[in-house]
Amino acid sequence: MIGYVTLGTQDLARASAFYDALFASIGAKRQWESERSAAWGMDDSSPALGVIKPFDGQPATVGNGTMVALVMPSREAVDAFYAKAIKLGAADEGKPGPRGSSGYYGAYFRDPDGNKIAAYHD
Template identity: 35%
Template structure:
């Protein structure tokens, strides 16, 4: 259904370092970069190795605001260990804990997830939803 999603970030280099670290355990990498320090219109894109971007970060200093309550971005994880590694990497890059890795039986019997808030206030989740 979706081709890609873009998020505005206040500091593109800091955000790119955060997403490089947080998405790596999930198997997602930076697939393109348009970083030109001091210039407008910088961005980076993330996706699967050898593929196009599914998430783009756009540098929007001063005018970016995260979406309001109810919005969050959930990333598919290959296993429970990847969910935990996503959470640890995000916290290690300055993200805020919004739910430690663990089962969420109210979402389903195999729903294993972790939740963080990125450096610009975007709510993120990594989820593995299959029998372990």
């Protein structure tokens, strides 16, 4: 159902470098880019996550309660993805671990623009 999700950025070059390195760690690559935006995905037919400079020219802001959750193939992949994000300058929002009693295993961080990202395996 979801084709792509975009997150606002003030600094497209910085955000692109962060996501290039982060998504390379799981085999995703840049699917498209323009002077205002870039997006990454596993292939052209899969959902993508992008960063964009807001079209209205106003500053990019973080949505309160907004989070993008990225599914990972294993708990180890969650751990590795979270560690890579932190190494690239992301801020911790919840170290990897089980959440609840259903088998959900997740980690949370904020990208350099403050956007909240979850990596999970269930």
